[in-house]
Amino acid sequence: GENVEQHPSTLSVQEGDSAVIKCTYSDSASNYFPWYKQELGKGPQLIIDIRSNVGEKKDQRIAVTLNKTAKHFSLHITETQPEDSAVYFCASSLYNTDKLIFGTGTRLQVFP
Amino acid sequence: DTGVSQDPRHKITKRGQNVTFRCDPISEHNRLYWYRQTLGQGPEFLTYFQNEAQLEKSRLLSDRFSAERPKGSFSTLEIQRTEQGDSAMYLCAAKGPGNEQFFGPGTRLTVL
Numbered sequence: 032g033e034n035v036e037q038h039p040s041t042l043s044v045q046e047g048d049s050a051v052i053k054c055t056y057s058d059s060a061s062n063y064f065p066w067y068k069q070e071l072g073k074g075p076q077l078i079i080d081i082r083s084n085v086g087e088k089k090d091q092r093i094a095v096t097l098n099k100t101a102k103h104f105s106l107h108i109t110e111t112q113p114e115d116s117a118v119y120f121c122a123s124s125l126y127n128t129d130k131l132i133f134g135t136g137t138r139l140q141v142f143p
Numbered sequence: 144d145t146g147v148s149q150d151p152r153h154k155i156t157k158r159g160q161n162v163t164f165r166c167d168p169i170s171e172h173n174r175l176y177w178y179r180q181t182l183g184q185g186p187e188f189l190t191y192f193q194n195e196a197q198l199e200k201s202r203l204l205s206d207r208f209s210a211e212r213p214k215g216s217f218s219t220l221e222i223q224r225t226e227q228g229d230s231a232m233y234l235c236a237a238k239g240p241g242n243e244q245f246f247g248p249g250t251r252l253t254v255l
Contacts, residue, residue, distance in 0.1 A: 037185075063242045074145070074234055074246035075186065082242075120185045124242065129174060130199065131244060133185030 033058040037121050037134025045142055050108045052137045054121035057102070061123040064104045065131070066095060069118045078119075079106070111141045146172070147237050147247035155253045156225055163221045164250045166235030174238035175218050177210055179203065180249070181231045192218060225254045 034057040044050050056064075062083040067075035081088045081095045081104065088095050094107045108115055118138050122131040146169040156162050168175055173194050178186035189208070190200045194215035204210075207225075212218040222229055232251050236244040
């Protein structure tokens with residue numbers, strides 16, 4: 032079945048530095064790739080998403096890139112701030128199904 | 144605010160008891176999803192509804208679990224004869240105008 036691998040599991044950066052989280056999916060039919068931020072005790076919050084017909088998408092300090100050939104997609108956060116500290120999840124879904132398959136998460140810590 | 148509310152936010156129960164959780168999306172969300180999230184993991188798909196019809200169920204949804212969406216608005220998830228392994232965060236999500244899924248705050252279940 033569909034599987035999503037996510038790396039690294041933890042990431043510590045200094046405030047102002049960039050952070051990159053990478054995911055790999057297994058099913059080439061996957062066509063939608065969202066990223067979620069989850070803070071302690073809260074539900075996942077959608078921060079950015081990308082569809083398979085687009086290679087890159089940017090929203091202020093965050094960007095997502097997709098390499099369909101390699102079945103890789105990545106989240107890039109620039110100019111990190113302490114409030115970016117949270118657990119980040121990548122996910123994928125297959126065309127004609129809606130269920131999201133999540134990665135195992137990356138705990139990002141941004142030190143002031 | 145994602146427009147998805149869940150009740151209760153926390154539930155502690157004894158093994159063998161039945162529990163029921165409720166999810167309320169805003170009215171124009173015709174697709175509603177349930178996921179389960181255990182500590183340190185990403186959410187795992189359980190089931191989803193298109194209006195009142197339950198369209199897909201995961202193998203994770205044993206016969207002790209039942210979900211309903213009687214009028215195509217709110218949904219309930221019931222777990223009968225709870226086991227310690229049922230302890231998790233139960234998340235409800237609603238589909239936006241594209242492929243986006245917006246999550247509620249979750250119900251954290253602890254089975255003693």
